Amino acid sequence: xxxxxxxxxxxxxxxxxxxxxxxxxxxxxxxxxxxxxxxxxxxxxxxxxxxxxxxxxxxxxxxxxxxxxxxxxxxxxxxxxxxxxxxxxxxxxxxxxxxxxxxxxxxxxxxxxxxxxxxxxxxxxxxxxxxxxxxxxxxxxxxxxxxxxxxxxxxxxxxxxxxxxxxxxxxxxxxxxxxxxxxxxxxxxxxxxxxxxxxxxxxxxxxxxxx
Numbered sequence: 001x002x003x004x005x006x007x008x009x010x011x012x013x014x015x016x017x018x019x020x021x022x023x024x025x026x027x028x029x030x031x032x033x034x035x036x037x038x039x040x041x042x043x044x045x046x047x048x049x050x051x052x053x054x055x056x057x058x059x060x061x062x063x064x065x066x067x068x069x070x071x072x073x074x075x076x077x078x079x080x081x082x083x084x085x086x087x088x089x090x091x092x093x094x095x096x097x098x099x100x101x102x103x104x105x106x107x108x109x110x111x112x113x114x115x116x117x118x119x120x121x122x123x124x125x126x127x128x129x130x131x132x133x134x135x136x137x138x139x140x141x142x143x144x145x146x147x148x149x150x151x152x153x154x155x156x157x158x159x160x161x162x163x164x165x166x167x168x169x170x171x172x173x174x175x176x177x178x179x180x181x182x183x184x185x186x187x188x189x190x191x192x193x194x195x196x197x198x199x200x201x202x203x204x205x206x207x208x209x210x211x
Contacts, residue, residue, distance in 0.1 A: 002118040005047040005075070006031035007038045007064060009056045013103075017051060017080075024111060035059050036171070039067050047075050049098075049117045054081040054088060060147035063172070065095045066179050076117035080110065086134035087187065093132055095183075099123040100132065150184045151205070157181060157193060158200035 004026050006014045011033070018028040029045045032038040035056055042050060042064070050068070052061045065077055076098040081088070089100045099113035099122060109125045116123035124132060146154065149170075156166045163177040170177070190196050200206045 001025040001027065002048045002114060003027045003029050003045075004049045004051060004114065005029055005038070005042055005045060006051050007033075007035070007056060007061060008051070008053040008080070009033040013053075020107065020110075021114070026114065033057070035061070035063055039064060042068070042073065042075055043071070046073075049114055050075045050077045051080050051114075052077050052097075054079060054083055054092070054147070058148045060149040062092065062095060062147060063149060063176070065092065065097060066176050069096050070173065070175055070179070076120070078110075078113045078117050078123075084131060086131045089128055089131040090134075091183065091187070093122070093124070100128045101125070102128060146184060146187070150180060150187075153177065153180045154184055154188075154196060154200060155205050158197045158206050 001024070004021055006017055006028060008014050008017070008031075014031045014033075018031065021028055029047050030041045032041060033056060050064065052064055054061045061079065061081075068075055068077060077096065078099040078101060079092045079097045080101050080103060082103045083089075084102060092100050098117035101110050101113050105125060105127075112125075113123040152170070153166060156169070161169070163174040163181065166172070167174045167177045172180075185191070185196065188196075188199060190199055197206075
C-alpha cells in the first residue's frame, strides 16, 4: 500500500480522506492546507502519492505540480477537485498529474487513481477523460478560466515585471514563473508580452495608463 500526503484547505475533507485511505491499508504521512508547507513536507517525507486539491486558499495546487516536476521528486500526484472545468483537467494532466478525480466521484474511482499513481500509471474515469479531451481541443480560455495565481502573474507580466521580479514577489523560482507564463499564454492564445498587455487591458485587469 502507499504512503500518501494530503493537500486540501478543508480540514473535514482531509480527515475524511485520511480515515478512508487508512481503512484501506494506506499510510497518510502528512496533510496541510498551506502550499509552501506542503511542498517542504513532501520533500522531507517522500510520499509515493500526493492527493492535491486545485484550489488551496487563494493559490493554485498546480504550483505543487510544477515544483514536483522542477525538483525531480518521485511523488505522483492525484488531483482531487470539485472543478469540472475541462481546461483544468487537461492542464493538470499535461503538467504531469497521474490522475484527476472529481470530488463527487465514487470512492472506488479515487482508490483506483491512487493505485494507478503508485504503480506509475495514469488514471481518468469516463467523465474526467471526456473533460480532459474537451480541454485539449477547446478554444482559448478567458479570465474566468485562470487560477488565482495565474491571474496574479498575468497582471504582473502585463505591468512589465520580469520572471525574476515576479518570483521574488511571490516566493517562486524564476523557472516556475516561466512555466506559469508559458502555460497561461498558451491557455489565452497569446504570443508575446504586448499581446498579454492588450489582453489584460481588455479584461480590465490593468489600466491602459499603467504602461
